[in-house]
Amino acid sequence: MAIIFYIFLSFSLPFLWILYFFKKDKHPEPIFWLIIAFLLGISSSLISYYFEKNIFLGETWLKYFIFALIEEFFKFFVIWFFVFSQKVFDEPIDAMIYMMFSALGFAFFENFLLALNPKTINIVPTLIYRFFSANLLHVLASSLIGYGYAFFVKTRRIFPLAISFISGTFLHFLHNYLIISLPPGILNLPILWTVFLVVLSELNYLTKNG
Numbered sequence: 001m002a003i004i005f006y007i008f009l010s011f012s013l014p015f016l017w018i019l020y021f022f023k024k025d026k027h028p029e030p031i032f033w034l035i036i037a038f039l040l041g042i043s044s045s046l047i048s049y050y051f052e053k054n055i056f057l058g059e060t061w062l063k064y065f066i067f068a069l070i071e072e073f074f075k076f077f078v079i080w081f082f083v084f085s086q087k088v089f090d091e092p093i094d095a096m097i098y099m100m101f102s103a104l105g106f107a108f109f110e111n112f113l114l115a116l117n118p119k120t121i122n123i124v125p126t127l128i129y130r131f132f133s134a135n136l137l138h139v140l141a142s143s144l145i146g147y148g149y150a151f152f153v154k155t156r157r158i159f160p161l162a163i164s165f166i167s168g169t170f171l172h173f174l175h176n177y178l179i180i181s182l183p184p185g186i187l188n189l190p191i192l193w194t195v196f197l198v199v200l201s202e203l204n205y206l207t208k209n210g
Contacts, residue, residue, distance in 0.1 A: 006127075007112060010127065011108045013127055013130070013131040014103075018104050018139065021097070021139075021199075022097060033083060033088050034097075037101035037102050038105040039105060040079060044102060045105070045109040045110060048071045048074050051070050055067070064176045064180070068176060072142070072145060072168050072172055075103060076149075076165070079102045084098070093150060095150040096146035099143060099146030100139055100146070103139045103143075104138075107138040110138075114127070114130075115127065133179075136192050137175045140171060140192060140196060141172045143168075143199045144165075144168040144171065144195075145161075174191065175192065
């Protein structure tokens with residue numbers, strides 16, 4: 001029963017972020033493809049772990065940057081390869097929605113592994129804290145990249161996509177590095193909530209101009 005409860009928390013907490021943004025989509029995506037995006041997000045976490053476990057750089061800023069780059073790249077790549085080529089991707093805002101579900105899969109798998117780790121103390125409070133930090137981070141970073149791709153689809157300009165990818169990766173790196181360098185929540189939570197407002201404005205823009 002405990003495992004079922006942990007699965008529920010691992011999924012439902014990050015899903016609350018997705019639900020908030022998802023309700024802003026005037027033309028909701030098919031459930032089937034959202035599930036596919038979620039599963040692809042889980043697969044991206046496995047692929048990322050495969051590459052990360054072979055990188056030995058010590059506890060340096062470069063390690064955290066490379067890890068962030070790997071994770072953001074694969075969260076985007078699996079959606080770009082399997083979803084963005086489908087007819088279901090028919091309006092720019094879809095890029096942000098599918099990237100959010102990819103982030104949901106990634107965050108869920110991280111949460112669940114943490115819950116199963118015998119070294120984790122106070123599992124429920126830890127998962128709740130991750131709801132406000134790491135889970136939100138994954139959604140925001142992927143949303144930034146999704147917005148860049150949406151802008152690319154609308155304008156065929158590669159520069160905004162590059163900037164959004166760099167922004168999402170840097171946000172991910174900064175979050176992880178601050179957690180190690182400073183007490184949790186000192187800077188990373190205010191930064192995430194500031195970016196949350198930016199992502200919200202981006203989604204509103206796509207909703208009105210998609």
